[in-house]
Amino acid sequence: MTQKANILLIYTGGTIGMIKDFETGALKSFNFDDLLQHIPELKLLDCDIDTVSFKNPIDSSNMNPSYWKDLASIIEENYNAFNGFVVLHGSDTMSYTSSAISFMFENLSKPIIFTGSQLPIGDLRTDAKENLITSIQLAALTEKGKPVINEVGLYFEYKLYRANRTTKINAEHFEAFDSLNYPALAESGVHLSINYDALYKPNRKKKLKVNYNLESNIMLIKMFPGITKETIEHLFANPTVKGIVLETYGSGNLTTEDWFIEALKQVLKKGIVVVNVTQCSGGAVSMGLYETSVALKKLKVVSGKDCTTEAALAKLMYLLGQKITPTSFKTIFETSLRGEMS
Numbered sequence: 578m579t580q581k582a583n584i585l586l587i588y589t590g591g592t593i594g595m596i597k598d599f600e601t602g603a604l605k606s607f608n609f610d611d612l613l614q615h616i617p618e619l620k621l622l623d624c625d626i627d628t629v630s631f632k633n634p635i636d637s638s639n640m641n642p643s644y645w646k647d648l649a650s651i652i653e654e655n656y657n658a659f660n661g662f663v664v665l666h667g668s669d670t671m672s673y674t675s676s677a678i679s680f681m682f683e684n685l686s687k688p689i690i691f692t693g694s695q696l697p698i699g700d701l702r703t704d705a706k707e708n709l710i711t712s713i714q715l716a717a718l719t720e721k722g723k724p725v726i727n728e729v730g731l732y733f734e735y736k737l738y739r740a741n742r743t744t745k746i747n748a749e750h751f752e753a754f755d756s757l758n759y760p761a762l763a764e765s766g767v768h769l770s771i772n773y774d775a776l777y778k779p780n781r782k783k784k785l786k787v788n789y790n791l792e793s794n795i796m797l798i799k800m801f802p803g804i805t806k807e808t809i810e811h812l813f814a815n816p817t818v819k820g821i822v823l824e825t826y827g828s829g830n831l832t833t834e835d836w837f838i839e840a841l842k843q844v845l846k847k848g849i850v851v852v853n854v855t856q857c858s859g860g861a862v863s864m865g866l867y868e869t870s871v872a873l874k875k876l877k878v879v880s881g882k883d884c885t886t887e888a889a890l891a892k893l894m895y896l897l898g899q900k901i902t903p904t905s906f907k908t909i910f911e912t913s914l915r916g917e918m919s
């Protein structure tokens with residue numbers, strides 16, 4: 578007889594567990610125990626489920642690295658006792674948190690599946706039940722006694738994605754997430770269909786290491802035609818900033834105006850890391866392809882390749898928190914660490 582899988586369900590907050598405040602009409606978080614009362618179906622699943630909740634569940638717009646660390650330590654403390662983890666999280670910043678968790682967990686060999694919903698669990702038309710139930714099933718999935726999923730995933734509206742490849746693309750549709758540069762890891766229809774080729778292959782001989790040191794002094798600058806010299810110089814002069822993610826055009830292109838190249842040279846000279854990611858939802862940065870990215874290549878700006886902005890920010894926070902020499906930083910950043918880039 579095979580043993581039932583043990584799943585830890587962690588509630589951080591988000592719409593999935595919200596109710597309407599009768600006075601204001603606004604959605605606010607409520608007690609996690611009530612959440613379970615709304616889904617008696619959970620008892621029918623062929624696994625044992627334990628639950629833990631943030632003391633004060635949050636709307637994920639209030640998420641920050643301090644909560645990421647709280648979440649990481651809940652998972653680390655329970656890592657050996659459970660076969661898999663399901664994290665209930667608001668959809669607004671779910672791609673950021675799940676990307677960060679993917680970098681924080683080195684040598685992960687168990688599933689950590691993030692999910693949430695667009696409508697509260699108590700709503701008649703809710704998408705929460707399917708999202709939650711299938712996420713638990715995916716986290717409990719084993720083959721030859723080993724978990725099938727060995728990475729941080731994000732399950733929403735019938736699709737499981739590699740979390741650090743996702744972006745929230747719609748504020749209204751049930752299909753709220755997409756992963757434009759990497760295929761879905763699994764799809765839920767009449768059967769659960771697993772895309773085995775796309776799954777992350779763990780090295781089970783390596784011990785789990787959880788990295789809590791994240792550098793928050795970073796900046797995201799979305800470039801636009803007309804951004805002024807004064808704005809760029811002001812942003813680049815920030816004395817606390819250690820790294821910048823620049824969201825550029827198309828395949829990593831930017832203005833070739835002298836003032837911009839000069840400002841970039843100065844910021845790089847100070848030892849600040851600059852990462853180039855594209856504003857496009859899909860595709861990759863390829864510096865040197867157009868004249869408008871040749872200077873960036875020459876200046877050794879780091880290529881974010883086909884990383885999402887969310888993953889690039891999380892990777893930058895993670896790598897700046899590690900003891901990496903400036904000479905190897907570019908090479909390490911441009912290497913896929915958790916399947917976040919091709």
Ligand code: ASP
Pocket residue numbers: 590591592593635636637638666667668669670693694695
């Ligand atoms: N504002 C909510 C949150 O991100 C939206 C959601 O849960 O989907 O917490």
